[in-house]
Amino acid sequence: MTVRRPLIAGNWKMNGLRADGVALAEGIAAKAKAEAGLKCDLLVCPPATLIADVARALDGAPVAVGGQDCHMDEKGAHTGDIAAPMLADLGCRYVILGHSERRADHGESDELVKAKAQAALRAGLVAVICIGETEGERDAGKTIEVVAGQFNGSLPEGASAANVVIAYEPVWAIGTGRTPTTAEVAEVHAAIRAEARKRMGGEADSLRILYGGSMKPSNAAELLALEDVDGGLIGGASLKVEDFWAIAQSCP
Secondary structure, three states, X not given: OOOOOOEEEEEXXXXXXXXXXXXXXXXXXXXXXXXXXXXXEEEEEOOHHHHHHHHHHOOOOOEEEEEOOOEOOOOOOOOOOOEHHHHHHOOOOEEEEOOHHHHHHOOOOHHHHHHHHHHHHHOOOEEEEEEOOOHHHHHOOOHHHHHHHHHHHHOOOOOOOOOEEEEEOOHHHOOOOOOOOHHHHHHHHHXXXXXXXXXXXXXXXXXOEEEOOOOOHHHHHHHHOOXXXXXXXXXXXXXXXXXXXXXXXXOO
């Protein structure tokens, strides 16, 4: 059985001014530096305005920094956008792509997410590619079909377990407090792993598949114990040091 080291990633979304972000990062850094033998990798993805300050606050701590999005081009006339090399230049090692909020609010397609992921890989970043079904799609029994389609449509050429992480986020569970049953989560993650094997062969066994969608301290241990759940993409709970840390400590 392949042992995958869990990844606990905090998506801060559009939250935090400089003082807030630095305080949060310093709190996480203090915990991480004091903890010997933590059983997971840690990542925080602050808003673009906070990346430089957060990276400085985390200096010397075993916590990676990531962006929340990037453009498909390296540079150019794209007002308001951020290129993957710019994120790398700030110290980012990861970037979240295709989050359901980007897909919904900005109409991002699988094709666009794939192009952005390709740009991330060119810049040496790890692409955290988000996929997940809406409530209507789940009620229609299309969960596996939708998730498999998004996976295959969003995965860039040259994807490997070293440069890509998949995050399954049932759209209807993000920020709602609702979560699928553990059996439902296990079914979808197993299906994603099966799709990954078709594309990546045996390397798919090393691919990290995170669960995102109202993961919190009270349910983290149960979700993280599932065979194909290799960590979490944490929203609201990542904005509180104690909650984020409790989830990290829940890794088996």
